[in-house]
Amino acid sequence: MNFFFGINYKNFKTELQIPLFKNSDKFIKKINLYKCFIKNDQWNYKVLNFKKKFDCFYLIDSDEINNNDIFFLADKEDEKKFNQNSLMDYNSFTNSFPEYRANLKLKLINGGFSSYQSEYPYEMTKKRGSILSSINNLVNKNAEQNYICIKNIFFEPINEQFKGFLINYKNKKVIEEFDLLTNKTNIIELKGSQINDETYLFTDKFLGIPLYISCHNGHISFEHTHPPHEYILSQNRFEKVAELKKKFHEIIN
Amino acid sequence: MKLLIKKIFNNNNIIKIRNSIGLKKLYLDIKNLQNVSISDSFLWRTDKTFETTIKFTNILKHFDEDELSKTSIIFFSKNNKLIKHLDISNLNINNEIIINKEFLNGMEDYGVFYIFHSSKKKFEKNILISNRCYVGYSYKKNLYSFVHGNTLAKYTKICENEKISTDIVKTSYLLNKRYKIQKIIEGYDKNELFFCNPTSQIIKFKVNGSFKKLNKGQSVIIDVTNFKIVSIISNCMFLRPILFNYKNDYLDVHHC
Numbered sequence A: 001m002n003f004f005f006g007i008n009y010k011n012f013k014t015e016l017q018i019p020l021f022k023n024s025d026k027f028i029k030k031i032n033l034y035k036c037f038i039k040n041d042q043w044n045y046k047v048l049n050f051k052k053k054f055d056c057f058y059l060i061d062s063d064e065i066n067n068n069d070i071f072f073l074a075d076k077e078d079e080k081k082f083n084q085n086s087l088m089d090y091n092s093f094t095n096s097f098p099e100y101r102a103n104l105k106l107k108l109i110n111g112g113f114s115s116y117q118s119e120y121p122y123e124m125t126k127k128r129g130s131i132l133s134s135i136n137n138l139v140n141k142n143a144e145q146n147y148i149c150i151k152n153i154f155f156e157p158i159n160e161q162f163k164g165f166l167i168n169y170k171n172k173k174v175i176e177e178f179d180l181l182t183n184k185t186n187i188i189e190l191k192g193s194q195i196n197d198e199t200y201l202f203t204d205k206f207l208g209i210p211l212y213i214s215c216h217n218g219h220i221s222f223e224h225t226h227p228p229h230e231y232i233l234s235q236n237r238f239e240k241v242a243e244l245k246k247k248f249h250e251i252i253n
Numbered sequence B: 001m002k003l004l005i006k007k008i009f010n011n012n013n014i015i016k017i018r019n020s021i022g023l024k025k026l027y028l029d030i031k032n033l034q035n036v037s038i039s040d041s042f043l044w045r046t047d048k049t050f051e052t053t054i055k056f057t058n059i060l061k062h063f064d065e066d067e068l069s070k071t072s073i074i075f076f077s078k079n080n081k082l083i084k085h086l087d088i089s090n091l092n093i094n095n096e097i098i099i100n101k102e103f104l105n106g107m108e109d110y111g112v113f114y115i116f117h118s119s120k121k122k123f124e125k126n127i128l129i130s131n132r133c134y135v136g137y138s139y140k141k142n143l144y145s146f147v148h149g150n151t152l153a154k155y156t157k158i159c160e161n162e163k164i165s166t167d168i169v170k171t172s173y174l175l176n177k178r179y180k181i182q183k184i185i186e187g188y189d190k191n192e193l194f195f196c197n198p199t200s201q202i203i204k205f206k207v208n209g210s211f212k213k214l215n216k217g218q219s220v221i222i223d224v225t226n227f228k229i230v231s232i233i234s235n236c237m238f239l240r241p242i243l244f245n246y247k248n249d250y251l252d253v254h255h256c
Helices: A076-081 A237-252 B002-009 B012-021 B059-064
Strands: A002-004 A012-019 A032-039 A042-048 A057-061 A070-074 A103-108 A113-116 A119-121 A132-134 A145-152 A161-168 A173-181 A184-190 A199-203 A209-216 A219-224 B036-040 B042-045 B051-057 B070-077 B082-088 B094-099 B110-118 B128-131 B134-138 B145-148 B152-157 B177-180 B190-196 B203-207 B210-214 B219-223 B231-234 B242-247 B250-255
Touching: A012 A070, A103 A219, A113 B242, A113 B250, A132 A237, A145 A173, A145 A199, A161 A237, A173 A184, A173 A237, A199 A237, A219 B145, A219 B250, A237 B059, B002 B012, B042 B051, B042 B134, B051 B110, B059 B128, B070 B094, B110 B128, B110 B152, B110 B219, B145 B250, B190 B210, B210 B219
Parallel strands: A113 A219, B036 B128
Antiparallel strands: A002 A070, A002 A119, A012 A057, A012 A103, A032 A042, A032 A070, A103 A113, A132 A199, A145 A184, A145 A209, A161 A173, A161 A199, A209 A219, B036 B110, B036 B152, B042 B110, B051 B094, B051 B134, B070 B082, B070 B110, B134 B145, B177 B231, B190 B219, B190 B242, B203 B210, B203 B231, B242 B250
16 A cells, blocks of 8 residues: 655645546545544544545645645545554555556646655555665756655654765765654755765665755756666565665765 | 466467456566566657756666676657667766757657666676666756656667567557546646557557557657546556646656
8 A cells, every 4th residue: 555745845835636546447436535643652543524626536735735744545444454553554445557646746836846656655664774866867956956855654653863865976975964754754955066976865774765856947846766676677686786775884884 | 288388378479368358467577588678668859849868877887886888778769760879888877868859860859769788797697677767858948857767668688789679568459458547637738648659569549539559669649638537548558658747838747
């Protein structure tokens, strides 16, 4: 199953579209939209009684989106599985091939817009690890603003601090170090001087989805990078990626 | 005997029959590939003031420190005619190429490109690599809107000078694969869908009832401005388009 999330930052407006059908056109009528958030060190669940668009989409706008809450689809029966101490795999509704796609649209006030798919797979919430992502692939050195959003969703209801790094892989040096939190959309503003083809984002201890935003002249680009194991499809993919990440761990240590 | 049955069951024509009747459907297949570099079908466009940028990682240099590896980028027209073939050595780990009409000898159109990596190195274990490139589209000289790779399409042996093969994506004899785009596309000035045929077979499909056909390697951009929701039915088991949404001079490009 998948969780969904949004971004709330400065001059961005967001809209999250969550479809109530699979891409094979299979439609499920009695499914609700839930919001999930941490309060008093526990997961809290709230059903959202939003009006459906065309009977087949839930639309969540900026007023309902912050950097902490997550959303998911479930039916009444799934509520029995809601657990205050752990996120669970409530249902298989958003499991499909090709993959289920929600849509998170980021808009600039009086400006452009850009979309990203916004799913965070349940399996990923159970794992710890490191993000490794080349920053130059999706931002523009000459843009007015560039940001990295690092979204982490962890199954336990904790806001644990972990470290993120910008690393020059060629010089084997840490350019910048920053604090991140689990179960949060973390937003880092990039300086133009940090953007080149040798700079990587690396995190220690926790995984997440790295999303990149560039803004220039009212236009915006928003997309995620693939995890490195997407480049290798053979059985030794995780071994190869572990070897590479080991080199980055050596730089930060 | 068991091996023979397995071989017959996985024959391409039998897979088409399986996909037609819904018996153990197969959408994509890479399990028998050995030491290959796989490429998606990536869209380039230079029509209507568009420029395209390709940002890609030299995978063999990045993961295997193979300084002598080469990268080939092969460009085809929308009708699958070869228009440019680049063989590049001495690349950085991360690289960028701008595709505009000057790069393509004045061509203002669209089509696909493929990216492959090659090496003379002997690999101890089977390795399959796939470049999922990030491709940006700039409309009217504005900021690039980026998408990543979407459809595994062609492959070649990592050792050099081998032929390019296809049919990772499987097909059916019938138009029975439904794909409903999970996005509302109302409220824009214009919407376009880009489709390419990632197979060696003829792909037939309907977009909200309108019939289309793509021969091997061909690609097409279809205007879907007047629809709120788009449903596709095809004989291709993985036909996921790229969506271009336009409003004023703003552009949003993404897989859908």
